[in-house]
Amino acid sequence: MHTSTIQRLEELAETRADALDRLIRSDALAHSADRAADHGATGDVLILEDHNFAQTYWALADALGEEPAPRVLVRQRSYAQARDLHALISNEAPDAIHLLKIAGLTAEGQRDHATLAVSGFLRTHGFAGALALGRLPKSHGALHDWAHDLTLSAPEATLILGGNTKHMNRTFNDTLERSFTQVRGLRGKGKHRCLLASGARTAVEVGTGEDRCEADTPGHLRGFGGVFSGAKADRGGHLLATAAVDYLRHADHGQRVLDLGCGNGSVTRQVLDEAPAGVVRRVVATDVDADAVRSAAANLSDPRVTVTWDAAAADLPDSSVDLVLLNPPFHEGTRIDLTLVRPLLDAARRVLAPGGTLLLVHNSHARYRTQVQERFEHVDQVTRDSTFTVLRAR
Numbered sequence: 358m359h360t361s362t363i364q365r366l367e368e369l370a371e372t373r374a375d376a377l378d379r380l381i382r383s384d385a386l387a388h389s390a391d392r393a394a395d396h397g398a399t400g401d402v403l404i405l406e407d408h409n410f411a412q413t414y415w416a417l418a419d420a421l422g423e424e425p426a427p428r429v430l431v432r433q434r435s436y437a438q439a440r441d442l443h444a445l446i447s448n449e450a451p452d453a454i455h456l457l458k459i460a461g462l463t464a465e466g467q468r469d470h471a472t473l474a475v476s477g478f479l480r481t482h483g484f485a486g487a488l489a490l491g492r493l494p495k496s497h498g499a500l501h502d503w504a505h506d507l508t509l510s511a512p513e514a515t516l517i518l519g520g521n522t523k524h525m526n527r528t529f530n531d532t533l534e535r536s537f538t539q540v541r542g543l544r545g546k547g548k549h550r551c552l553l554a555s556g557a558r559t560a561v562e563v564g565t566g567e568d569r570c571e572a573d574t575p576g577h578l579r580g581f582g583g584v585f586s587g588a589k590a591d592r593g594g595h596l597l598a599t600a601a602v603d604y605l606r607h608a609d610h611g612q613r614v615l616d617l618g619c620g621n622g623s624v625t626r627q628v629l630d631e632a633p634a635g636v637v638r639r640v641v642a643t644d645v646d647a648d649a650v651r652s653a654a655a656n657l658s659d660p661r662v663t664v665t666w667d668a669a670a671a672d673l674p675d676s677s678v679d680l681v682l683l684n685p686p687f688h689e690g691t692r693i694d695l696t697l698v699r700p701l702l703d704a705a706r707r708v709l710a711p712g713g714t715l716l717l718v719h720n721s722h723a724r725y726r727t728q729v730q731e732r733f734e735h736v737d738q739v740t741r742d743s744t745f746t747v748l749r750a751r
Contacts, residue, residue, distance in 0.1 A: 362452040363418045369449060370414035377492065377549045378411040381519040384543050384551045385490045388515060392487060401484050403514070404431045405475075405491030405503055410442055412490065417446070417453040430482060432460040432475055434499075434583070434647045437668040440466065458482050461647055461666055468666055470654070473647040474581070475506035487513050493520035493552065497532045499583030499648065504536035508557035517543075519551040579655045580621050582648030585686070590623040593745040594684045597718035598627035600739050600747045601682055604716065605632040608680070615678045615708060616642040617670055617701055622653030624682055629659050641678075643667045669704040676713075681705040683717045685725075698728060705750075706732045715750040 374382070402420075404412045416429040433439040439459050443466045446454050455464075460478040463469050472478040489507055494500050500518075507514055516537070520529075522545055529552060533540045538556035545551075580588035605612060605628070616625045619642035629637060642653050643665045650666045657664060665672065683705060685698040698719075705715045715733065719725045721744060730736050733750035740747045 359421045359452060362450050363421050366414045366418035366421075366450050366453065370411045370418070373409040373414070374411035375409060376547055377519050377521070378409055380546050380549045381412065381490055381492070381517065381551060382415055383546075384519070384553070385488060385517050388517060388553065389488060392515075401428045401430060401486030403475075403479070403484065403486060403489035403507070403511075404429065405489060405518070406433060406494065407431055407442070407491065408438070410445065413442060413446070413457070414450075417450065417456060420456050421453055426456055427486065428456050428458055428482070430458045430460070430478065430484060430486075432478060432503075432647075435668075436461070436468075436645045436647070436666045439647075440668070470650065470664075470666060473651050473666065475503055476510050479506070479510040484511050486511065487515060488517070489514050490517040491519075493518040493525065493529060494583055495524070496583030497528065498580070498587060500529065500532045501535060502582040502648070504533050504554065508536045512557035514557075515553060515555040517551050517553050519549055521548055522550045523548070525550065525552075578621055578623055578626075579652060581651040581655070584646065584648040584652040585620045586623070588621070588652075590627070591620065591684065593718045593720070594620065594624045595627065596740065596742060596745050597682060597684050597716060597747055598624045598631075600718075600749075601628050601680070601716055602631045604680070604714065604739075604749075605636045608636055610635045611638040612636055612679045613638055613677065613710075614640045615670060615673065615681045615705075616640060617681055617683045617705060618649075618685060619644045619653045619664070620646075620649050620684065622656040622664070624684065625653070625657055625662060628682070629661070637661060639663070641665065641670070641673060643670050643673075645669070669700045670708055671704070673704075673708045675707055676710045678708045679710055679713050681709060681713070681715045683715060685717065685719065698725060702728060702732050713751070715748075717748045717750065718745050719748070720744060721746045 402416045407413050413431050420426045439462055443459055446457050461473045472481050530540045533554045537554035540554045543551045543553055578588045614637055625640050625642050640662045644650050645668050654664045685701050729750050735751040737749055739749045
C-alpha cells in the first residue's frame with residue numbers, strides 16, 4: 358500500500374516543484390547522506406514555509422520508505438496554506454497523514470494557537486530530528502525567529518534555507534550567526550543558492566528570545582517573527598485607528614468590531630485605549646499570518662478581544678459585525694499586488710450587519726476606491742495625510 362502512496366507523493370512533488378525547490382531538495386539529500394554516514398539517519402524533518410508543498414510531498418515519500426517512519430513537521434505562516442496542505446495530504450495520500458504535523462493545526466486540522474511558534478510546535482510534538490529546511494524568508498525577524506527556536510529546541514539540527522541569489526547578502530549570514538556557530542553558502546545553481554547553518558550556540562549566547570520583541574514607547578508593543586511593522590505601530594494603521602475612534606464617539610454602545618488583517622494588534626489596542634467607555638462590546642482581531650496572530654495575542658490582553666488565525670474571517674457568521682477595520686496588504690513577496698484586498702473586501706461585506714461600516718486605510722497612490730465601490734453602495738473619504746487615505750463604506 359505504501360508503494361503506491363510513495364509514487365503518488367513523488368509525482369505530486371515533481372509536478373509542483375520549481376528550480377529552487379529542487380536545489381533545496383538536492384542540498385538536503387546530500388547533507389542527510391553525509392550525516393547518515395557519520396551519525397545515522399536524521400529522524401524527523403522540519404520544513405519551513407513550503408509554498409509549493411513539494412518539500413512536504415518529498416519528505417513524506419522518504420518517510421514512508423523508512424522503518425520506523427520519521428515524522429514530517431511543517432510550519433507555514435499562512436493559515437490558508439496550512440489548511441490547504443492538511444486537506445491535500447488527507448485526500449491525496451491518506452496513508453501518510455499520520456506522519457504529518459502542521460504548526461497551528463491539530464491532527465484533525467483544527468486550529469491550535471499554542472503551536473504557532475516554532476519552539477512551541479517542536480516542543481509539543483517532541484521533535485527528534487537533525488534537519489530543518491525551507492525557503493529563506495525576506496524578513497530578518499522571521500529568520501532570527503526560526504533560527505533561535507530551532508537551536509533551543511533541537512540543538513543538533515542543521516538548517517538549510519534556499520533563496521534567489523540576487524536577494525541574498527551577508528546580513529542573512531549575520532542573522533543566522535546569532536544562533537549558529539557555523540554558517541556557510543552552498544554551491545549555487547542558476548539563480549539560486551542555499552545557506553547551511555549548524556552548531557547551536559548555547560542558551561546564554563542565543564538569549565531568551567526577548568530580543569525578537571522590541572519595546573516601542575509609548576505602547577510597548579511586541580512583534581514576533583516577520584509580522585508587518587514589527588514591534589511598532591504602522592503609520593497607516595495609526596491613521597485608521599484615529600478615524601475609528603472618531604467614528605465610535607458618535608456610535609451606539611455595544612459595537613461589535615472586526616480588525617480584519619490585524620497585524621501586531623496596534624490598531625485594536627489604540628481603539629480600545631481611546632474609544633469612549635462602553636461603546637465597544639467586543640473585538641475579533643484576525644489575520645492569516647501566524648506571526649501576526651502571535652504578536653497580536655501578546656499585545657491584546659483586553660477581555661473584550663478574541664485573536665484568531667483565519668483566512669478572510671471565514672469563521673465569522675454573516676451579518677455579525679457593526680464595524681470592520683481594514684489595513685490591507687498590497688505585497689506578495691516583493692511584488693506589489695493591489696488585488697490582495699479583494700477577498701478581504703468580500704469578507705467585510707459578508708460579515709457586516711445591515712447599517713454596518715467599513716473603514717479602510719491605504720497608500721494614497723494605490724487606487725482602491727473603485728474596488729470598494731464595486732461592493733458597497735456608499736463610499737466616501739474620511740481623512741487623508743501626505744501618505745495615507747482612509748475610506749468609509751456603508
